[in-house]
Amino acid sequence: MTVGVNYPEEFAGYAVHDVKEWNHPKYTAYKPKTLDDYDVDIEIECCGVCGSDLLTAQGGWGDLKCAQVVGHEVIGHVVKTGPKASLYKLGDRVGLGAQAFACLDCPRCKAGNEQYCAHSVTTYDGVYPDGYVSQGGYASHVRAHEHLIFPIPDEIKSSEAGPLMCGGLTVFSPLKRNGCKPGAKVGILGLGGLGHMAVMFAKALGADVTVFSRTNDKKEQALKLGADAFVATGKEGWESELFDSFDILLNCAIGLSGLNLDAFLSILKVEARFVSVGLPSVDEKFNVSPHTFFSNGAHLSTSCLGSRAEALELLDLAVKHDIRPWVEEIPLTAEGVSEAMTRCWKGDVRYRFCLTDFHKAFGTGTYAN
Incomplete structure (x- = not known):
């Protein structure tokens, strides 16, 4: 009515x-x-x-x-x-x-x-x-x-521009600020509302993109979005073959339950970055040992939204690369x-x-x- x-x-x-x-x-x-x-x-x-x-x-x-x-x-x-x-x-x-x-x-x-x-x-x-x-x-x-x-x-x-205003900007800003560019190896954790846009923007910025998800259910969709590789983290020891591989890991999952942060930090290159943009409820915490960082000096951080300049660049990139x-x-x-x-x-x-x-x-x- x-x-x-x-x-x-x-x-x-x-x-x-x-x-x-x-x-x-x-x-x-x-x-x-x-x-x-x-x-x-x-x-x-x-x-x-x-x-x-x-x-x-x-x-x-x-x-x-x-x-x-x-x-x-x-x-x-x-x-x-x-x-x-x-x-x-x-x-x-x-x-x-x-x-x-x-x-x-x-x-x-x-x-x-x-x-x-x-x-x-x-x-x-x-x-x-x-x-x-x-x-x-x-x-x-x-x-x-x-x-x-x-x-x-x-x-x-309009209906495709809406999600770019928050979800798109939330993933684009940390990708830009943490070195997503041609030659960079980027991992996207979680293929959902944030993650699917992160895949497309990371590819448009020239990176080699791997999607991480607990099962293989979303593998076909990840590859359709442009991902170069897909890893199912429900398999024991999945991280062993990926040691020293990634420049950026972008966590797009909202919940932290079941996140093996030690395993993800272990696959980063020296002084590379794990950035979390999926913001959970206030009672959830990262579970990680300080000893984990000793092996590669990795950075653990989060990111908030994005600037006006980044929003305008995002929109230009979306037009240029047909990102929707x-x-x-x-x-x-x-x-x-x-x-x-x-x-x-x-x-x-x-x-x-x-x-x-x-x-x-x-x-x-x-x-x-």
Whole structure:
């Protein structure tokens, strides 16, 4: 059923009101944050479903500030700009990822690391200085700083661009920063929503790519995505033949249960890097002995999102190499949101969901084709 939204006085979306009902968000109207000088309003066309949405909705990353609209793989059109915003004009098709604000004045921001800004506000469940709790993309509109909003190339379909805003950027940034280039040997752990995009971007950057998964079930899909090799880690001693092989291992699996980190660190070259981007619930920990690092001086690290410069490079690369996430579209309704969240949590998707038909759901569509 289409419901009209009283924009710009209010936004509306599907909000989680109780972590016990995390996969049954309800239609909710709410007031937007104050329009600051560099803010931009996006009238949303579609939004990808990310594992972060589910963990946040469940309270897996800490207490949830209810009522909360999740979603941070937003694609839509600019319908309003702040008085000093200059990057976009009305009607531009743009995307927003997991970060809605950065100060752009601290040393981190000035060094192109705005995703690590101490004053950063996430697209949802973040808190602005005035106490306003940010609301995300399963909604009619979203308001964010123009620097964290990215122009979407005409060549990329909206529902395929959505997952690039968070999932794509989350894997692209650490690949770029840790030496993924021609001649590099890169391993991708986990072929899911993050991992399948990591394979494609690593190949586009020129690397030799190996996918690691517990069984051989996804081998054919990994090779179709462009992987050069596939390793099933459920086999005892799988690591013995791969000693001193890899320049980068990128862990794209959310859960750490069953991860033999010692084995993975053993296959890295000297001073090479294991980088984890799948962020589990707060009670999960890495299980590794310091003695493991003595054999090769390996680095263990994580990575957060990516910068604006990296997002723009990602989009250019996606056009040049025809990189498109594997997406299943589900129309935005109460039932549709519930289905997407539930199936995503069960891993019943190859490999990303994107919620669509937002204009129909909210009675919007100012710049709809």
